[in-house]
Amino acid sequence: MTDHDKKPLLFLDVDGTLIPFGRHQRHAPLDTTSDSYLSRLDPQTGTRLAALPCQLVWATTWENEANTEVAPRIGLPPLPVVHWPQPTSAGELEDQWFNLHWKTRPLVTWAAGRPFVWVDDEINEADETWVAAHHPGGALLHRVEAAQGIIDADLKTIEKWLKAT
Structure with missing residues (x-):
């Protein structure tokens, strides 16, 4: 196992996390000529994420497109990607019963x-409770506000947790 493999992982969503959905954007407004939400990405976020003591991993429905469409716009190299399994009806029913996000078990x-x-x-409380009961390693499930996306306070909280791990 390399030193890189020993670092904590940081599973990173895109929509609502890196691309905020609120009316008041921190960066360029929505490009109405191309209807691209990608203009909402903060080009500085990648540098801040890359400086964290962890291995970054895309955990988004963008899957491989996160490496071609998002990473270059925020200054990240290609990252590993979580590829989502096909849901099973039994698993879906159980997750709905427990109010789990569909990403929780695969992550x-x-x-x-x-x-x-x-x-x-x-992310919700059910996800936090389930992960605490089923994951032997430490875990921080950090919910960001979709209207603003990830902000400095979020990054500071994440960095503090990673340094303590």
């Missing part, structure tokens, strides 16, 4: 016991 499986941070705008 715990992907982490394989390594400590991780999951940054998303859709």
Whole structure:
């Protein structure tokens, strides 16, 4: 196992996390000529994320497109990508019963016991409770506000947790 493999993971969502959905954007307004939400990306975010003591991993429905469309716009190299399994009806029913986000189980499986941070705008208490009960490593499930996306305070919280891990 390399030193890189020993670092905590940081599972990173895109929509609502890196691309805010609010009316008041911190960066360029929505480009109405191309209807691209990508103009809402903060080009400085990648530098801040890359400086964190962790291994960044895309945990988004963008999957591989996060590397071609998002990463270059925020200054990140290509990152590993979580590829989502096809849902099973039994698993979906159980997750709905427990109010789990559909990403929760696959991320715990992907982490394989390594400590991780999951940054998303859709995390809830049920996800936190389930991860605490089913993941042997440390985990920080950090919910960001979709209207503003990830901000300095979020990055400071994540960095503090990673340094303590």
